[in-house]
Each structure stands twice: as structure tokens, then as C-alpha cells.
Amino acid sequence: xxxxxxxxxxxxxxxxxxxxxxxxxxxxxxxxxxxxxxxxxxxxxxxxxxxxxxxxxxxxxxxxxxxxxxxxxxxxxxxxxxxxxxxxxxxxxxxxxxxxxxxxxxxxxxxxxxxxxxxxxxxxxxxxxxxxxxxxxxxxxxxxxxxxxxxxxxxxxxxxxxxxxxxxxxxxxxxxxxxxxxxxxxxxxxxxxxxxxxxxxxxxxxxxxxxxxxxxxxxxxxxxxxxxxxxxxxxxxxxxxxxxxxxxxxxxxxxxxxxxxxxxxxxxxxxxxxxxxxxxxxxxxxxxxxxxxxxxxxxxxxxxxxxxxxxxxxxxxxxxxxxxxxxxxxxxxxxxxxxxxxxxxxxxxxxxxxxxxxxxxxxxxxxxxxxxxxxxxxxxxxxxxxxxxxxxxxxxxxxxxxxxxxxxxxxxxxxxxxxxxxxxxxxxxxxxxxxxxxxxxxxxxxxxxxxxxxxxxxxxxxxxxxxxxxxxxxx
Amino acid sequence: xxxxxxxxxxxxxxxxxxxxxxxxxxxxxxxxxxxxxxxxxxxxxxxxxxxxxxxxxxxxxxxxxxxxxxxxxxxxxxxxxxxxxxxxxxxxxxxxxxxxxxxxxxxxxxxxxxxxxxxxxxxxxxxxxxxxxxxxxxxxxxxxxxxxxxxxxxxxxxxxxxxxxxxxxxxxxxxxxxxxxxxxxxxxxxxxxxxxxxxxxxxxxxxxxxxxxxxxxxxxxxxxxxxxxxxxxxxxxxxxxxxxxxxxxxxxxxxxxxxxxxxxxxxxxxxxxxxxxxxxxxxxxxxx
Numbered sequence: 001x002x003x004x005x006x007x008x009x010x011x012x013x014x015x016x017x018x019x020x021x022x023x024x025x026x027x028x029x030x031x032x033x034x035x036x037x038x039x040x041x042x043x044x045x046x047x048x049x050x051x052x053x054x055x056x057x058x059x060x061x062x063x064x065x066x067x068x069x070x071x072x073x074x075x076x077x078x079x080x081x082x083x084x085x086x087x088x089x090x091x092x093x094x095x096x097x098x099x100x101x102x103x104x105x106x107x108x109x110x111x112x113x114x115x116x117x118x119x120x121x122x123x124x125x126x127x128x129x130x131x132x133x134x135x136x137x138x139x140x141x142x143x144x145x146x147x148x149x150x151x152x153x154x155x156x157x158x159x160x161x162x163x164x165x166x167x168x169x170x171x172x173x174x175x176x177x178x179x180x181x182x183x184x185x186x187x188x189x190x191x192x193x194x195x196x197x198x199x200x201x202x203x204x205x206x207x208x209x210x211x212x213x214x215x216x217x218x219x220x221x222x223x224x225x226x227x228x229x230x231x232x233x234x235x236x237x238x239x240x241x242x243x244x245x246x247x248x249x250x251x252x253x254x255x256x257x258x259x260x261x262x263x264x265x266x267x268x269x270x271x272x273x274x275x276x277x278x279x280x281x282x283x284x285x286x287x288x289x290x291x292x293x294x295x296x297x298x299x300x301x302x303x304x305x306x307x308x309x310x311x312x313x314x315x316x317x318x319x320x321x322x323x324x325x326x327x328x329x330x331x332x333x334x335x336x337x338x339x340x341x342x343x344x345x346x347x348x349x350x351x352x353x354x355x356x357x358x359x360x361x362x363x364x365x366x367x368x369x370x371x372x373x374x375x376x377x378x379x380x381x382x383x384x385x386x387x388x389x390x391x392x393x394x395x396x397x398x399x400x401x402x403x404x405x406x407x408x409x410x411x412x413x414x415x416x417x418x419x420x421x422x423x424x425x426x427x428x429x430x431x432x433x434x435x436x437x438x439x440x441x442x443x444x445x446x447x448x449x450x451x452x453x454x455x456x457x458x459x460x461x462x463x464x465x466x467x468x469x470x471x472x473x474x475x
Numbered sequence: 476x477x478x479x480x481x482x483x484x485x486x487x488x489x490x491x492x493x494x495x496x497x498x499x500x501x502x503x504x505x506x507x508x509x510x511x512x513x514x515x516x517x518x519x520x521x522x523x524x525x526x527x528x529x530x531x532x533x534x535x536x537x538x539x540x541x542x543x544x545x546x547x548x549x550x551x552x553x554x555x556x557x558x559x560x561x562x563x564x565x566x567x568x569x570x571x572x573x574x575x576x577x578x579x580x581x582x583x584x585x586x587x588x589x590x591x592x593x594x595x596x597x598x599x600x601x602x603x604x605x606x607x608x609x610x611x612x613x614x615x616x617x618x619x620x621x622x623x624x625x626x627x628x629x630x631x632x633x634x635x636x637x638x639x640x641x642x643x644x645x646x647x648x649x650x651x652x653x654x655x656x657x658x659x660x661x662x663x664x665x666x667x668x669x670x671x672x673x674x675x676x677x678x679x680x681x682x683x684x685x686x687x688x689x690x691x692x693x694x695x696x697x698x699x700x701x702x703x704x705x706x707x708x709x710x711x712x713x714x715x716x717x718x719x720x721x722x723x724x725x726x727x728x729x730x731x732x733x734x735x736x737x738x739x740x741x742x743x744x745x746x747x748x749x750x751x752x753x754x755x756x757x758x759x760x761x762x763x
Contacts, residue, residue, distance in 0.1 A: 124611065140603060142744065235726065242723035247716020249731065256726065411725070430757045431540075440759045447610035451618050451754045456703065457726045460753075465618060466606055467754045475746065 004317070007324040009111050014102040019049045020187065022057065022211060023194035025064035026204025031057045033212055038187055041108035041330040042321050042365040050187050053210035055219055058179070061208040062225040065150040065177040068205030073177050074147055078134030085130035085172055087200040088193075092123040092165075095196065099189055103161055104321040106188040108330030108366070109284050111322050121446055122165035125464075128448035129169035132469060136174065139466050145473040147175030148251055149227035154217040155190075156233045157183035157332050158287040158388075164190045166463045167230055168207060169448075174472035176228065179208045181220055185333050187211035218244075227251065230471065232289075234386075235412070235457050253461025253471040255289065255453055257386040258414030261407035262292030262443065263429065265400075266301045268419035272441070274308045277392070280417055280443035282316060282328050282370055286390040287336070289458075290415035292443055294376075294383060296403055299396045306374055306394060310355055313370045318359045328390055331366040340368050340389035347373050347382035352393070378409055386412070400425065404432045413455030417443045436462070486516045486662070488523055488686060489669030491530030492679015497687070498522045505663060508573020516662045519687035524654065524695045527683035531625040531652040532701055534680030539622045539650040543598035549676045550594035550648060556671045557587045563667060564636055571635050571661040585740055586637040592743075593644035600649060600748055613761045620752040622650035623728055624703030627696035629689060629718075631709045635661035637739045639668065642708045645747035647681055654683045654702070656693060658709060662686040690714060697721040704728040704751050708736075 019035075021028040032054025037046045053061070073081070092099065096119045103114040136145050151171045155163035160182055171178050182190035194209045210216055214237070221229045221241055228251045231241050235256040245252055262280050264273050280292025297305045321329035331337040348354055352373040361367040368390055376383050376393040383393050397403040407416055416435040418426055426440045436454045439445060446452065451465035461471045486505070487494040496502075501518035517523075538546070557564070561583055569579035601619050608616040626646045631638030635658045646653045657665035669684045685692060689711065697705055697718040705722050707715055710732060722729050730750045 239723050239726060243720045246719035246723060436755060438757045442758055442760050445614060445758050450608040450610050450616045450756050455753050460728050462754050465608055
């Protein structure tokens with residue numbers, strides 16, 4: 001293995017401020033909630049203090065969004081809305097490097113991912129949806145589809161800026177106004193996005209951003225003044241939200257957990273497959289709802305694939321998220337680290353064979369070495385539950401039918417992967433897999449034009465593409 | 476008037492292509508709009524609902540996997556058979572809904588025409604709702620609509636045939652399988668429809684029809700873990716919130732009902748087709 005000299009991005013680029021405030025009605029204001037301290041998970045040091053929303057702040061934000069909807073945004077011609085959204089797309093791109101460094105500081109993800117995936121894709125989402133704002137009549141949802149009104153949106157900590165973009169861009173394009181709650185542990189980039197929104201001169205109240213914990217999210221989604229709820233997060237919380245909104249007539253879309261099967265056939269180009277498997281589970285430390293966390297390998301190549309995987313994973317550099325050479329960064333929080341640790345213990349207790357990358361880990365910060373379990377059976381918790389960390393479970397199969405049965409043996413249905421050189425088998429598998437996104441001979445690809453979302457308990461509604469517009473229109 | 480005594484029909488459930496009585500052994504009297512006895516209908520139970528869900532799940536791979544052309548043909552064949560039973564449906568609709576013969580005729584005609592309309596959809600939904608996604612990279616990406624799975628349908632209470640057809644046809648046209656709880660007080664047209672389906676080419680289990688008390692059956696359907704979606708069209712207003720809440724335990728898709736029963740004669744759009752479809756996006760690299 002080559003030794004690499006450290007190549008860290010400078011944290012100064014993030015323009016980190018000692019304190020951040022909520023964004024309501026076009027202004028940055030103090031919230032009534034207890035301020036939170038957001039922590040750099042790579043070092044456990046406090047990055048900044050962030051004001052959080054109290055009950056009355058949620059109410060004020062919803063009212064501001066309603067005013068903006070009634071008076072300005074809801075009646076503005078689509079072509080004008082489009083130009084505001086284009087501005088946001090461009091300004092994200094202009095501040096891309098700053099946003100990427102800030103994202104890596106606050107979230108712990110490697111700079112190469114925030115730089116190459118999170119930030120450019122966030123900008124692309126605004127750019128794509130901007131163009132829809134005056135073309136909604138062509139979306140196949142009727143001649144004059146109307147917006148819903150005020151959208152309450154709650155997003156997770158794994159892709160803080162990107163998830164904000166996935167939520168805000170289509171909502172605005174369709175003519176809705178927004179109150180968004182970023183995750184408790186990763187509020188910073190959403191608040192810089194608020195700055196961009198302010199600089200883009202979006203009318204006050206069209207977008208409001210309320211940092212805080214789950215109680216703020218609960219207050220928001222149940223507030224009487226909103227017309228639409230969009231939530232990305234755990235299936236557990238998604239069910240609570242769906243239940244709490246029952247009978248209230250509010251449009252709801254949920255993007256929840258997953259336990260994706262990544263299916264490798266014996267005719268797959270194995271070196272390429274190994275790269276895809278590694279990307280599938282270690283991208284973003286495995287903090288990905290669509291992560292390829294269940295590897296299903298055809299029995300005849302299982303030993304070879306596992307051996308190649310161990311060799312490849314051993315070369316992954318785990319450490320400083322700001323280092324451009326880092327492959328796997330920090331686990332987002334101590335709480336998540338504890339959850340991963342406990343599920344890994346369960347895997348050992350249930351008899352799976354554990355292999356851990358021999359990589360050195362930094363002394364400070366929340367880190368977890370890439371881990372692979374072989375000899376996993378379907379009944380084990382590590383094969384059923386979402387770990388949301390850099391832990392891969394390897395199962396085997398003999399026939400394509402068995403692969404399909406095992407892949408579909410889950411209440412989830414977000415994503416799946418297929419590795420084979422045989423075209424007809426790819427299409428057959430893609431047809432049989434009950435999942436919203438199927439990657440064949442690739443994994444973890446995202447694009448604003450390609451609808452993303454789950455089957456079954458992975459949620460409902462799509463984000464991206466023409467299909468994603470439905471979530472924000474009264475159709 | 477003939478002196479001949481007519482042969483009365485026993486109205487039963489329709490589950491997995493067969494016509495069982497309710498396992499509970501219960502029945503309830505069905506009356507016409509004036510309160511005159513028409514027939515006894517099976518009073519379905521929780522167990523009947525569960526049997527129906529099992530049958531619907533079993534039928535799902537075959538029906539969802541059939542070619543769209545085939546599903547369209549099978550559904551069109553149903554319309555042909557409905558036409559053949561037109562007089563029977565007119566009589567049942569007139570009796571159950573308490574309308575004049577002319578109104579009953581136009582309702583039945585609309586129901587048959589509605590079925591034909593939906594029979595034309597299976598081989599078009601993918602073109603209309605699917606997409607080729609122009610992603611920014613060397614990948615071929617496309618999105619196709621796929622059926623959600625087993626759909627629980629609470630059929631409209633007032634419009635016993637046209638309403639039923641309007642909610643059932645889109646569910647199966649898109650490749651789902653259905654468990655229908657019929658109109659509680661007007662179940663006869665639904666049972667006759669099941670006889671049509673049984674003699675058509677629709678595979679057993681694709682449509683399962685349970686008669687009985689809506690308030691008793693609906694919660695079992697809403698909370699059943701192997702039901703993927705729920706249509707609340709015929710749910711009593713007082714129960715809708717509770718049913719939607721029960722559906723949340725397995726993240727079911729819920730098609731809500733708004734206010735009182737709508738006018739089913741209005742020409743539908745694609746929203747009922749969209750309601751029980753998932754979008755699947757597939758990616759593959761492009762390269763040499």
C-alpha cells in the first residue's frame with residue numbers, strides 16, 4: 001500500500017462562525033429553544049452554537065410561509081419562480097468549496113464526497129427543478145397543476161445540504177413555500193443555504209429554516225397551518241408521523257430506511273463488483289438509507305469475492321474527513337456509533353464471522369473501522385436491521401430465484417444492486433427486485449432527473465424526475 | 476305472470492377464484508331501497524379477510540408479471556361478459572339503489588364503458604408515467620411504474636356497481652391484486668361481478684370479494700401486514716382516521732376519500748392508476 005502524505009483542506013474555507021441563528025421570514029433570528037452545540041464528529045470539538053426553534057417559532061415560521069404563499073409565491077408566474085431557483089443553484093455552485101468543507105466539518109463525511117457528490121448534486125437539484133417551475137403543465141399531472149401551500153419538511157443528518165436541496169427545490173418549483181428542519185447534529189450547511197436564499201433575494205417567508213431536535217420536527221409536522229409533510233429519516237419515525245397525520249388530509253411523502261441487497265453473480269466482473277460493493281456500503285460511512293448492506297454472493301464465487309473484499313477494504317483510509325485522501329470519515333455522532341457497535345455485537349453473538357479492517361483509527365473522534373460479516377443468515381439482526389454504518393453482511397445464494405427471494409425478504413424496499421455480465425439477467429433481476437432504485441453494475445448513483453424512493457416500509461413518494469413533482473402538487 | 480317459482484341464487488364470497496360461504500357461517504339479509512328482502516349475503520369475518528389476502532398475495536406474481544397486452548385483453552374480456560349480464564346488473568342496480576329502470580340502465584352502461592376505458596390502460600401506463608432519465612453521467616437510467624402489491628379496497632357504499640368498477644378496475648389494470656370489501660347494504664352487484672370474473676380469464680385470487688359489515692372488516696384489512704395499500708373510497712367518514720392510522724404500522728399507501736361519495740359518472744383521470752403504482756428507477760453504466 002502506498003503511503004500518502006496528508007492533504008487536508010483548510011478548515012478556514014468553511015468560514016465557520018461561532019454562532020448560527022434560525023432563518024424565519026427572510027431574517028436570521030434567535031430561537032426560543034435551548035441553543036444546541038454542533039460538534040465536529042472527527043474531533044468531538046464544538047464547532048458552533050446554533051439557536052433552535054421553540055413552539056412559538058414553529059408557529060411564526062409557518063405563518064410567515066403562509067403569508068409568503070398567499071401573497072407572493074403561490075401566485076407568482078412560474079417563469080419568475082424559476083429565475084429565483086436558478087439563482088440558488090448558481091450560488092451554491094459559487095460557494096461549493098466553502099459548503100463542502102463546512103459539510104465535512106459538521107457531518108464527518110470525507111471531503112472528496114462532499115466536494116464531488118453532496119454539493120454539486122445539491123446545486124444540480126435546484127438547477128433541474130428551476131426549469132420545471134414554468135413547465136408543470138407538461139408533467140403529465142393535468143393541464144394546470146396547483147401547489148399545495150406550505151410544506152413542512154424534516155431531513156436527516158447523513159446528507160444535510162443535499163437532503164435540504166431534495167426537499168426545497170421541488171417544493172419551490174411547484175409553487176409551495178417551505179419550513180424545513182435540518183437534523184440536530186448537522187444544521188450548519190442548511191443555514192448557509194438560508195444565507196444563499198437571502199442573497200438570492202427570495203421573498204421573505206418562502207423558505208424558513210428551523211434548527212432543533214425531534215421535538216421541533218414533531219411540532220412542525222403536526223402544525224395546523226401546513227398542507228404537506230415530507231420526511232426523510234428512519235422507518236420508525238416515519239410510521240409515527242404517518243399515524244399522527246391519519247385523518248388530517250395532509251399530503252405526506254416518506255423516504256425511510258432500507259436494507260438493500262447487492263447481488264453478485266458468478267459471471268460478474270469481480271474486481272469491478274468489489275469496487276461497487278465497497279462503494280455501496282462504505283460511501284458516506286454507510287450512513288446511507290440505500291446502502292448495499294446485504295451482500296448476496298453466488299456460492300461458487302463467495303470465497304473469492306470475500307477475499308478480494310478484505311484486500312480492497314484494507315486499503316481504505318479511515319480518518320480526517322478534511323483530508324482529500326480519506327475514503328471513510330467519521331461516524332456522525334456518538335449515539336450513532338453506539339448503535340453500530342451494539343448491532344455489530346449482536347452479529348457476533350448470533351454467530352456471524354466478523355472481519356475488521358486493520359486500518360489505524362484516529363485517537364479522537366467517532367470512528368468505526370470497516371467491518372464485514374460472513375456466514376450471515378437471514379434471521380440475524382445484522383441481515384434484517386438497518387445498521388447505518390460501515391458494516392457489510394455477506395450471505396450466499398445458488399440460483400437466481402434464490403437470490404430474488406432473499407433480496408426481497410425484507411419489509412424495506414428502497415434499493416438493490418445487481419452484478420453480472422449477462423444483459424438478460426440484469427433485466428430479469430431488475431424486474432423481480434421489489435425496490436425503488438435498482439443499480440446494475442454500479443451502485444449509489446443519484447441524479448435530479450432520476451426518481452428516488454422506496455417500496456413497502458421504505459416509504460412512499462419519489463424525489464427527482466417528473467415523478468417527484470407529484471409530491472408537491474395538488475393532484 | 477308465470478306460475479313457475481324462480482330459482483333463487485345463493486350469494487357467496489369470492490376468494491381465490493372459489494365461492495365459499497363465510498367461514499363464520501354468518502349471513503345477513505340484503506334489502507332493496509324500500510326495505511323488501513332481496514337475498515341473504517355472506518357476512519364475512521376477519522378470517523375471510525385474511526384468506527382473501529393470502530389468495531391475493533399468491534396471485535400477485537402471476538398477474539403483475541403478465542404482459543401488459545395480456546392484462547389488457549383479459550380485462551377487455553371482462554367488459555364483454557359484463558355486457559352479456561347487462562340485464563341482470565340493471566335489475567340489481569335498480570333494486571339496490573332504488574332508481575328507475577332508465578337510470579339503472581345508464582349506470583350499468585357507464586360501468587361497462589368505465590371497465591373498457593381501464594382495460595385500455597395496462598399497456599400505456601409505463602409510457603405515460605415512466606421515463607427515460609437524462610442523467611448527468613455515462614449511465615442509462617429509466618423509470619417504470621410497477622404495481623404496489625395487494626390493495627385493500629373498501630368499495631363505495633352507495634354506487635354498488637359503477638362505484639365498485641371505478642375503484643377496482645384501476646387497481647387490477649396496473650397489475651395489483653385486490654381484496655374488496657363490498658358496499659355493506661348493496662352487495663349484490665359486486666357478487667354478480669365476481670361471477671363474471673370467475674368465468675372470465677382473470678386468474679383466481681386477482682380479485683377477492685368479501686361481503687359483510689364494513690366496520691367489522693375494514694380494520695382487519697387496514698392493519699394486515701401483507702396488504703400494501705388501502706383505498707378508503709367506501710370507508711364510513713367516522714372510521715377514516717382510525718383506518719389510516721392502522722395502515723401506518725406497515726407504511727401502507729392510503730388513497731383517502733374526501734367528504735361524501737363522489738359522482739362516479741364523472742370521467743376519471745389517471746389519478747387512481749397512479750395511486751397504486753410504485754416508480755422503479757434502474758441504472759446501468761454505458762461504456763465499451
